Amino acid sequence: MKQYDVIIIGSGLGSLVCGAILGKHGYSVCLYEKNRQIGGCMQTYARDKAIIDSGVHYIGSLDEGQVLNKIFSYLGIMDSLHLQRMDVDGFDYIHFNKEKKHYQLAQGYDRFIEQLLIDFPQERDALHAYCDAVKDVCSRFPLFNLRTGDASEKEKVLGIDAAGFIRSITDNQRLQQVLAGNNLLYAGVENKTPFYVHALVQNSYIESSWKCMDGGSQIARALQKVIKQYGGDIVRNTEVKKIVGKDGVVDHITLADGREISGKYFISGLHPARTIAMTEHDSFRGAYRSRITSLENSPGTFMINAVLKPGTFPYLNYNYYHHATDSAWNGIHYTADNWPQTYGLFVSAGEGKLQYADNLSVMTYMRYEEVADWQHTFSTDTYPDTRGADYQAFKKERAEKLLNVVEEQFPGLRDCIHTYYVATPLTYRDYLAMPEGSMYGVAKDANDPLKTFISPATRLSNLYLTGQNMNLHGILGVTMSSIVTCAELVGMEQLVNEIIETNK
Numbered sequence: 001m002k003q004y005d006v007i008i009i010g011s012g013l014g015s016l017v018c019g020a021i022l023g024k025h026g027y028s029v030c031l032y033e034k035n036r037q038i039g040g041c042m043q044t045y046a047r048d049k050a051i052i053d054s055g056v057h058y059i060g061s062l063d064e065g066q067v068l069n070k071i072f073s074y075l076g077i078m079d080s081l082h083l084q085r086m087d088v089d090g091f092d093y094i095h096f097n098k099e100k101k102h103y104q105l106a107q108g109y110d111r112f113i114e115q116l117l118i119d120f121p122q123e124r125d126a127l128h129a130y131c132d133a134v135k136d137v138c139s140r141f142p143l144f145n146l147r148t149g150d151a152s153e154k155e156k157v158l159g160i161d162a163a164g165f166i167r168s169i170t171d172n173q174r175l176q177q178v179l180a181g182n183n184l185l186y187a188g189v190e191n192k193t194p195f196y197v198h199a200l201v202q203n204s205y206i207e208s209s210w211k212c213m214d215g216g217s218q219i220a221r222a223l224q225k226v227i228k229q230y231g232g233d234i235v236r237n238t239e240v241k242k243i244v245g246k247d248g249v250v251d252h253i254t255l256a257d258g259r260e261i262s263g264k265y266f267i268s269g270l271h272p273a274r275t276i277a278m279t280e281h282d283s284f285r286g287a288y289r290s291r292i293t294s295l296e297n298s299p300g301t302f303m304i305n306a307v308l309k310p311g312t313f314p315y316l317n318y319n320y321y322h323h324a325t326d327s328a329w330n331g332i333h334y335t336a337d338n339w340p341q342t343y344g345l346f347v348s349a350g351e352g353k354l355q356y357a358d359n360l361s362v363m364t365y366m367r368y369e370e371v372a373d374w375q376h377t378f379s380t381d382t383y384p385d386t387r388g389a390d391y392q393a394f395k396k397e398r399a400e401k402l403l404n405v406v407e408e409q410f411p412g413l414r415d416c417i418h419t420y421y422v423a424t425p426l427t428y429r430d431y432l433a434m435p436e437g438s439m440y441g442v443a444k445d446a447n448d449p450l451k452t453f454i455s456p457a458t459r460l461s462n463l464y465l466t467g468q469n470m471n472l473h474g475i476l477g478v479t480m481s482s483i484v485t486c487a488e489l490v491g492m493e494q495l496v497n498e499i500i501e502t503n504k
Helices: 013-024 067-075 109-117 124-139 162-169 173-179 195-207 217-229 272-278 287-293 368-374 389-409 425-432 474-490 492-502
Strands: 004-009 029-032 044-047 050-053 083-085 092-096 103-105 209-212 233-235 240-246 249-255 263-268 300-308 319-323 342-347 359-366 417-423 463-465
Touching: 004 013, 013 029, 013 067, 013 217, 013 474, 050 300, 050 359, 067 474, 067 492, 092 173, 103 109, 109 124, 124 162, 124 173, 124 195, 162 173, 162 195, 195 474, 217 233, 240 272, 249 263, 272 287, 272 463, 300 389, 300 425, 319 389, 342 389, 359 368, 359 389, 368 389, 368 425, 389 417, 463 474, 474 492
Parallel strands: 004 029, 004 263, 029 233, 092 319, 263 463
Antiparallel strands: 044 050, 083 209, 092 103, 240 249, 300 359, 300 417, 319 342, 342 359
C-alpha cells in the first residue's frame, strides 16, 4: 500500500486547502472522505436539471488584489472559478417586520456609506465610525492582511461585543439593526457575538461579493485537481473510525472496513470534539478533553432548496434577510409558537439563468432538540434512510410554515416552485459530522473570547486540526484556518511570503 506523509480526515474546504498547500510543499497527502461527494459545505446536488448549493451562497474578498483572491491565486484555482459579481449597490437587502421598504448593504466602503445615507441622512458620522472600526479591527488580524504578527495585536478587540459596539456609535435604533441585519451569516447573539467576528465577515462582503455560477462545488473540484497535480489522493466513501495514538503521537487511523493507515502527520478537518471522541490515547483525558467537548456550538439550520418552474421567478443578484420583529438579533431566540423569526433567501446563479432563476434556498435557525426524536437515525447518499413518515411530516409542516412567511415578502413564490427539498440539523450532522448539526461550529463569545480559540496543534505531536472551528467559519475564514494549520509544518513566514510573491 502506498505510504503518505500526511493523512487528512475529511474533504471539506479546510482539508482540501491543507492538501493543496502541503502538496505544493512536497508532502504526499491522502484525504479520506466518508461521503460520495467531496467538499463538505461546498457540495452541490442536481435536481430536475437545477444545480443546488448546499452551503456556499456567496463569497467575499475575491476581487483582484483582495485577500481571498490572492490566496486562491497562490493555490492555482482563481482563474478556473466561474463567478458572478453581485449587485454593487446592494449585495444584501435587509427587511424588518411589516415595513414597506428594505435597506441595502453596498459593495465598497464609500458606496456602503452613501447607500445607507439615502435612508439615514443624519447618520454620516455614525456610518464613518462604523466603517473605520470594521477596518481597524480587521487590520489587527495579521493573516487576514497577509502578514505575520502576533496575538497581542488583536487582544484589545476580542472582548468587544458586536451589538454593544453598534449601539455605541448611533442612537438610531433602525440603523443599529440594519448594520446587524445579515447576522444569520454568523448566528449572531446580542451582547455575546464578538465584534471581530462581525467585522471580519462584513468586511469581506463589503470589499466585494460574488456568487459561484452553477455551485460552490467548483472550488472543491479545483482544489482536488491541485492535490492530484502534486501526487495526492482523495479516497471517497471511506469513513475514518478511529485515530490511534501511541507514545505521544498518532500511530495510525482505522477505517470503517478495519484497515489501518499510517503516516507521518495527521490532520482532522472534523469538529474538534468529534476528533477527540475518535482518538484513542490518554493525552486527551482530563481538562483538554473536557474543555473541547464542553464548548457551545452555534445552532442548526433548517433549509428549503426549491427548484423553480422555468421563467417564473426573476433572478435576484442580491440576498434577502427578513426579520419578523424590529430587532435583527431576535430570530435566534425563536419559540415553538413564533418560529421562524428570521430567514435568508439566496437565489442561485447559473449559466444562462441570470434573467430567471432555476432554484433558490431559504435558510433559518433550527435547534437540534426539535429533531431529537430522530437523532438515532442516520441518512446520507451512501446510507439512505427516510427516518420515517413522522419525520417527513415534520419537515413538510415546517417547510410550509417557512414558505408562508417568505410569501409575505415574495407573493406568489409558491406558484413558482416546481418542487422543494428540505435539510434539517440532522442532514448537516450526518453529511458534515457536525455535532448536533451546528451551523457554524463553536460559538464565539466576547465575554470569554480566549475560551473558544483552539490551536491547530494538539496533545499528540503529529495530529493537527483545521476547519471552521479554528479561526473563523465561511470560505475566507476556513481558508485562513488551513494556512494556520499548514504553518505548523511549513512555517507561517514562508507561507505568507509565498502568497505575496505569487501575486506580485
